[in-house]
Amino acid sequence: LAYTLRQDELLQLCALATVADVVPLRGGNRVLTKLGLETLNRAPILGVRALVERAGLKLGRVGAGDIGFVLGPRLNAAGRINDAEDALRLLLTEDAEEAKTLAERLEQRNTERQELTRQVVAGARERAEERPDAWITVVADAEWPAGIVGLGASRLVEDYGRPAIVIAIDGNEGKGSCRSIAGVHIAEALDECDDILIKHGGHAMAAGFSVAVDRIPDLIEKLDVIVRERLRGKRPVPTIRVDAEIAPEILSSKLALELAMLEPCGAENARPYLLIRDVRVYDIRQVGADADHLRCKVTVGRFTFDAMAFRRGDHAEGMTEAGRVDAVVSIGTGLRGFVELELRDFGPVGTAAEMEAVGGAPRRGPLPPRPPAPGVLVS
Structure with a gap:
């Protein structure tokens, strides 16, 4: 066969x-x-x-x-x-x-x-700001397409560092898409709301459900209590895992080829995140349909690399003023085979002064402040 x-x-x-x-x-x-x-x-x-x-x-x-x-x-x-x-x-x-x-x-x-996602995310961020102290972000609207709300929930988790639910309302029923964070098994949280929901299902980090519109306030109230209990009353701090700090002189095409042996990378096998300190950034420009990404040159030691920072377009001015940053990067190669860096996070020189080489790094100190996102680099 x-x-x-x-x-x-x-x-x-x-x-x-x-x-x-x-x-x-x-x-x-x-x-x-x-x-x-x-x-x-x-x-x-x-x-x-x-x-x-x-x-x-x-x-x-x-x-x-x-x-x-x-x-x-x-x-x-x-x-x-x-x-x-x-x-x-x-x-x-x-x-x-x-x-x-x-x-x-x-x-x-x-x-x-992409356009619908931008609209949903913009609207969801506005609604989320109405409950800044919530333990879980829950927003709903009758204008949001059900096929897009999961993307919106993912973006809200990135922005606020807490679980998020975006609900598309159709008549008397809402269809919600959930995304979570470490420490909050969102499907189990929904199990505890079985008396409120019409149906639900999912896993630790993502789930979906249907709910009667008039029960959404009850759902929000109960989930807020559940998430607070799961997190033991400690507000989550968005973190980036740093696998190693590297010296400038070893950042090269040879290293890129060695790291490429770990591919394919993705869920539960992420590309290594590397910390490099005090690097020069210049030729900074916003790119993308909404200028929401950054492209720049990064000089590390004697070498200069092309770099991209996704969804950091609003940091262009602050990065230009700083001139030098501490950065967490992943390494790849571009279409021409040259080494390219993805700036996973960055902040003023010295931001990472106390960072351990391996472990979670709490993010803070944006360049410049990016409401409503929680911050950028780490200590």
């Missing part, structure tokens, strides 16, 4: 599904994903080739991160906006022209999804 199956194609689909659905990249999952990425880059099926090309990626260099942040969102956009049929047809088609047409359609759907 194994000889009759189109194993290369199935491995590609396995890699796409594993990463896009945030399945832990450990054990057999990691092996299958690695094999799937190899065949995807070597001989992609027509639909995947069309999607990769339309997204502006380069075959031969597609990694797990590209699935998670580029290809996966495009495939999922169809279902979030309307239905998933276009994504399914793209992955099944054996016609190159149809593949190009469907890839273009998914690109358009993804653009729509």
